[in-house]
Amino acid sequence: MPSKRLSVVVTRRLPEAVETRLSELFNVTLRDDDRPMSRAELVEAMQTADVLVPTITDQIDGGLLGQAGDQLKLIANFGAGFDHIDVATARQRGILVSNTPGVVTEDTADMVMALMLGVTRRMQEGLSVMQEGSWEGWSPTAFLGGRLGGRRLGILGMGRIGQAVARRAAAFGMQIHYHNRRRLRPEIEDSLQATYWDSIDQMVARMDVVSVNCPSTPSTYHLLNARRLKLMKPTAVLINTSRGEVVDENALSRMLKASELAGAGLDVYEHGLQGNPDLRNLPNVVMLPHMGSATEEGRIEMGEKVIINVKTFADGHRPPDQVLPAML
Numbered sequence: 001m002p003s004k005r006l007s008v009v010v011t012r013r014l015p016e017a018v019e020t021r022l023s024e025l026f027n028v029t030l031r032d033d034d035r036p037m038s039r040a041e042l043v044e045a046m047q048t049a050d051v052l053v054p055t056i057t058d059q060i061d062g063g064l065l066g067q068a069g070d071q072l073k074l075i076a077n078f079g080a081g082f083d084h085i086d087v088a089t090a091r092q093r094g095i096l097v098s099n100t101p102g103v104v105t106e107d108t109a110d111m112v113m114a115l116m117l118g119v120t121r122r123m124q125e126g127l128s129v130m131q132e133g134s135w136e137g138w139s140p141t142a143f144l145g146g147r148l149g150g151r152r153l154g155i156l157g158m159g160r161i162g163q164a165v166a167r168r169a170a171a172f173g174m175q176i177h178y179h180n181r182r183r184l185r186p187e188i189e190d191s192l193q194a195t196y197w198d199s200i201d202q203m204v205a206r207m208d209v210v211s212v213n214c215p216s217t218p219s220t221y222h223l224l225n226a227r228r229l230k231l232m233k234p235t236a237v238l239i240n241t242s243r244g245e246v247v248d249e250n251a252l253s254r255m256l257k258a259s260e261l262a263g264a265g266l267d268v269y270e271h272g273l274q275g276n277p278d279l280r281n282l283p284n285v286v287m288l289p290h291m292g293s294a295t296e297e298g299r300i301e302m303g304e305k306v307i308i309n310v311k312t313f314a315d316g317h318r319p320p321d322q323v324l325p326a327m328l
Helices: 016-025 039-048 087-092 105-120 123-132 160-171 186-192 200-204 249-257 296-314
Strands: 007-010 027-029 051-053 074-076 096-098 152-156 175-179 194-196 209-212 237-240 263-266 285-287
Touching (some): 016 027, 016 296, 074 296, 087 096, 105 160, 105 209, 105 237, 105 263, 105 285, 123 285, 152 160, 152 200, 160 175, 160 186, 175 200, 186 194, 249 263
Parallel strands (some): 007 027, 007 051, 074 096, 152 175, 152 209, 175 194, 209 237, 237 263, 263 285
16 A cells, blocks of 8 residues: 555646545646647656546557656546557556546437437538528428437447437437447347347448447447448438547548438547548538537546546555456
8 A cells, every 4th residue: 555645647627626636635736727748748747646647638658658657556547438548558567547437428328319419400500500690581491300200220339328329319219229249138128129230231221320339449440431331321320429430531521522421420530639621511510529528517527436546546456447458
């Protein structure tokens, strides 16, 4: 058990309540502004801290871990996703990694439905007309979208978030279908009234809406590639709140411009902040700046999980949300 208060470095601004509690428990170095740390700043932090609290904007790769000080023993990630951390190398160096699973489930599922409605009800077009001041009044045929009820929803990845999306979509009267690495237990399938597809190709070809809710791993990179996107119906809609790399963004852009897909709702992008510029000008695309988990309640709950992980480690135990390489 450590005999001193742990030195904790936080890489981004966190909710005030979280920063205050961290300061009460540990020797914490907080950020004065909210810009991401540079690589040099991350190296300096990892050479001085016992615990690093990074976010998704911090790329903790093998090269960075190779420059960490011997005292760094825990990377307590602020967020559920951990594909930005080289967990295997960290483990080899005796550094534990933890995350904050489960916190973003309900908020992200809410955003999936918001994007689904935004695209199918043509909200982006309506907003543009109102913001430009060019609305000429109501018309029986203006801005005709489609209702969600009765549509087939195909969920790629039926973990916590996928199941939360399924519950919400069922309330809208949608038919629930899914593909997952492992089929759900029969009682869960029954409760969700969900149909399992062993073949992604066969599922996406028959869906009206496809929602991406799987993690980013080597096996899911471009899971929706050009060939698979072309299997989708031209009337179908794609929603991605997971990770941008799961979708071939260039192929998606080409298909949307060619009206080979009806629309897309995106909260994540293949190249981080640089979403494909062609997507920004398309009226059938709703683009958001990674807002899926952005609620005050969710961010505070994330911070509370970070605190529990660090405090448990400080007390000489393994963090309850420890990440292992096999989880990737």
